[in-house]
Amino acid sequence: xxxxxxxxxxxxxxxxxxxxxxxxxxxxxxxxxxxxxxxxxxxxxxxxxxxxxxxxxxxxxxxxxxxxxxxxxxxxxxxxxxxxxxxxxxxxxxxxxxxxxxxxxxxxxxxxxxxxxxxxxxxxxxxxxxxxxxxxxxxxxxxxxxxxxxxxxxxxxxxxxxxxxxxxxxxxxxxxxxxxxxxxxxxxxxxxxxxxxxxxxxxxxxxxxxxxxxxxxxxxxxxxxxxxxxxxxxxxxxxxxxxxxxxxxxxxxxxxxxxxxxxxxxxxxxxxxxxxxxxxxxxxxxxxxxxxxxxxxxxxxxxxxxxxxxxxxxxxxxxxxxxxxxxxxxxxxxxxxxxxxxxxxxxxxxxxxxxxxxxxxxxxxxxxxxxxxxxxxxxxxxxxxxxxxxxxxxxxxxxxxxxxxxxxxxxxxxxxxxx
Amino acid sequence: xxxxxxxxxxxxxxxxxxxxxxxxxxxxxxxxxxxxxxxxxxxxxxxxxxxxxxxxxxxxxxxxxxxxxxxxxxxxxxxxxxxxxxxxxxxxxxxxxxxxxxxxxxxxxxxxxxxxxxxxxxxxxxxxxxxxxxxxxxxxxxxxxxxxxxxxxxxxxxxxxxxxxxxxxxxxxxxxxxxxxxxxxxxxxxxxxxxxxxxxxxxxxxxxxxxxxxxxxxxxxxxxxxxxxxxxxxx
Numbered sequence: 112x113x114x115x116x117x118x119x120x121x122x123x124x125x126x127x128x129x130x131x132x133x134x135x136x137x138x139x140x141x142x143x144x145x146x147x148x149x150x151x152x153x154x155x156x157x158x159x160x161x162x163x164x165x166x167x168x169x170x171x172x173x174x175x176x177x178x179x180x181x182x183x184x185x186x187x188x189x190x191x192x193x194x195x196x197x198x199x200x201x202x203x204x205x206x207x208x209x210x211x212x213x214x215x216x217x218x219x220x221x222x223x224x225x226x227x228x229x230x231x232x233x234x235x236x237x238x239x240x241x242x243x244x245x246x247x248x249x250x251x252x253x254x255x256x257x258x259x260x261x262x263x264x265x266x267x268x269x270x271x272x273x274x275x276x277x278x279x280x281x282x283x284x285x286x287x288x289x290x291x292x293x294x295x296x297x298x299x300x301x302x303x304x305x306x307x308x309x310x311x312x313x314x315x316x317x318x319x320x321x322x323x324x325x326x327x328x329x330x331x332x333x334x335x336x337x338x339x340x341x342x343x344x345x346x347x348x349x350x351x352x353x354x355x356x357x358x359x360x361x362x363x364x365x366x367x368x369x370x371x372x373x374x375x376x377x378x379x380x381x382x383x384x385x386x387x388x389x390x391x392x393x394x395x396x397x398x399x400x401x402x403x404x405x406x407x408x409x410x411x412x413x414x415x416x417x418x419x420x421x422x423x424x425x426x427x428x429x430x431x432x433x434x435x436x437x438x439x440x441x442x443x444x445x446x447x448x449x450x451x452x453x454x455x456x457x458x459x460x461x462x463x464x465x466x467x468x469x470x471x472x473x474x475x476x477x478x479x480x481x482x483x484x485x486x487x488x489x490x491x492x493x494x495x496x497x498x499x500x501x502x503x504x505x506x507x508x509x510x511x512x513x514x515x516x517x518x519x520x521x522x523x524x525x526x527x528x529x530x
Numbered sequence: 531x532x533x534x535x536x537x538x539x540x541x542x543x544x545x546x547x548x549x550x551x552x553x554x555x556x557x558x559x560x561x562x563x564x565x566x567x568x569x570x571x572x573x574x575x576x577x578x579x580x581x582x583x584x585x586x587x588x589x590x591x592x593x594x595x596x597x598x599x600x601x602x603x604x605x606x607x608x609x610x611x612x613x614x615x616x617x618x619x620x621x622x623x624x625x626x627x628x629x630x631x632x633x634x635x636x637x638x639x640x641x642x643x644x645x646x647x648x649x650x651x652x653x654x655x656x657x658x659x660x661x662x663x664x665x666x667x668x669x670x671x672x673x674x675x676x677x678x679x680x681x682x683x684x685x686x687x688x689x690x691x692x693x694x695x696x697x698x699x700x701x702x703x704x705x706x707x708x709x710x711x712x713x714x715x716x717x718x719x720x721x722x723x724x725x726x727x728x729x730x731x732x733x734x735x736x737x738x739x740x741x742x743x744x745x746x747x748x749x750x751x752x753x754x755x756x757x758x759x760x761x762x763x764x765x
Binding site: 265322453455459460480483486 | 717
């Protein structure tokens with residue numbers, strides 16, 4: 112592997128110039144306080160050398176991680192697991208997950224033989240082409256920001272076509288998500304993981320033929336075309352991972368919730384493809400406590416505040432599961448800026464009834480949308496103007512905060528970045 | 531009051547449940563007993579519903595749902611017997627004689643409304659405002675649209691509204707209605723910001739004027755409605 116290391120000096124001169132200029136732009140952007148600079152750096156580099164991503168990826172072992180939810184956390188868990196190999200790893204840790212972000216992550220780590228790259232679900236086909244990945248991870252697929260994203264049946268079809276055209280790559284996929292399984296089954300080599308599926312509203316029907324699926328526990332079968340859940344080799348079972356040899360052990364993650372346990376089992380299956388065993392991988396993964404500010408606990412005016420980020424109905428469903436139970440108060444916050452999706456319709460796909468009887472506070476730029484939604488579910492709440500207002504109103508030693516993307520960033524800016 | 535949601539397994543793309551919840555709540559607040567029936571695509575459409583709801587869907591589910599409803603025949607029969615039918619987005623297009631399939635090819639619709647749709651040049655995505663046919667006595671519509679359909683209205687239907695901001699049917703009109711069948715491009719939970727439209731459907735189904743809701747029960751919905759009306763520029 113070391114003999115094929117990309118190394119900056121092996122790049123053609125224009126590509127080297129492109130990474131230097133892009134890196135400088137990123138530094139300027141960072142110093143100006145505009146995020147981590149990876150997008151602007153990547154954009155400028157790519158303008159100078161449009162093939163930069165494939166040049167930078169050549170000779171490395173690349174993992175692409177995609178899905179509607181859990182991309183950032185899973186990328187982080189895989190990176191942690193592969194750190195057991197003792198080699199540098201390139202990764203877009205802050206979630207810049209389109210071509211510019213991937214390019215920037217690779218150009219910042221020219222000597223890393225490994226790369227774990229979170230990839231936007233819409234860009235998987237061209238990113239597979241450009242990076243020739245060793246492994247593609249498919250987590251889940253559900254409705255998300257449809258005012259700007261593609262429809263998910265269409266996305267599944269595009270994944271399927273891209274994987275069919277990439278015979279050298281192994282797919283690690285969640286067998287419990289019928290759309291994901293259908294897309295992955297076109298690949299030449301698949302590691303199937305029973306990672307669970309909490310949100311089912313987008314997979315009642317067969318992605319292959321459209322018939323209503325028969326569901327029995329985790330099993331799913333199509334009576335009309337025979338499409339069914341593939342046999343799995345890794346299983347998530349009550350917080351334990353069961354490996355292909357049938358050995359079961361507790362995950363023992365620091366990260367909370369079923370969704371992260373599911374991400375972790377998928378990360379373990381990826382680690383195995385790199386020769387990292389469950390024990391060494393888990394030892395590293397257990398050290399991950401917070402991912403780009405998510406799950407961070409901070410003190411604010413004497414209240415311990417925990418921030419959860421979720422962007423769509425499936426994510427909110429999982430996040431509501433993760434919350435510390437009543438009587439700890441909950442602050443829910445929703446914005447509808449471009450990165451969030453301008454349409455708040457998705458609020459009506461989440462079932463809030465489990466919040467009945469606990470203190471609920473509602474904030475964010477679109478708090479009225481959420482207020483009307485909660486009223487329809489008979490959940491009592493109070494409107495708040497800011498996170499500090501929420502802390503004051505809650506008057507509780509703890510406060511759980513669930514916010515969508517820009518609402519989360521706004522709160523995080525107030526309570527301070529801790530990473 | 532029997533509310534029947536048609537094919538949530540195929541036609542529930544973005545918050546379509548909202549329409550069911552709004553109708554259910556507004557009926558209950560007036561003391562009307564409500565029963566909700568969710569009919570999946572492998573089940574028969576019951577004939578005894580008072581209000582039938584159809585949501586949005588992606589191209590392929592839209593085609594599948596149309597095929598199944600055509601074979602089932604229950605929805606046609608219920609409408610013939612005078613049931614109320616409210617359809618949004620993909621559901622609205624399906625009610626017509628024709629709509630554009632996954633590759634834009636014309637496909638036969640259910641023929642319940644005299645409209646015909648095809649795929650347009652551009653996707654219409656964003657907030658929409660439209661002024662409702664005065665005969666219906668419903669205030670200005672506010673909602674969100676996300677579709678690429680262009681819909682032509684035939685002689686047997688009337689436009690539901692005139693577009694103030696947004697795209698709608700593509701010719702300045704928005705939605706269509708005939709008798710007690712009403713369709714709109716306002717997608718997902720269209721009734722949430724338009725309680726007047728929800729009450730129109732309930733009134734049709736009840737066959738009589740309904741008492742107004744006590745003001746506190748309306749306060750949040752009206753605040754949201756006013757906020758959105760104020761936030762969207764009139765073109």
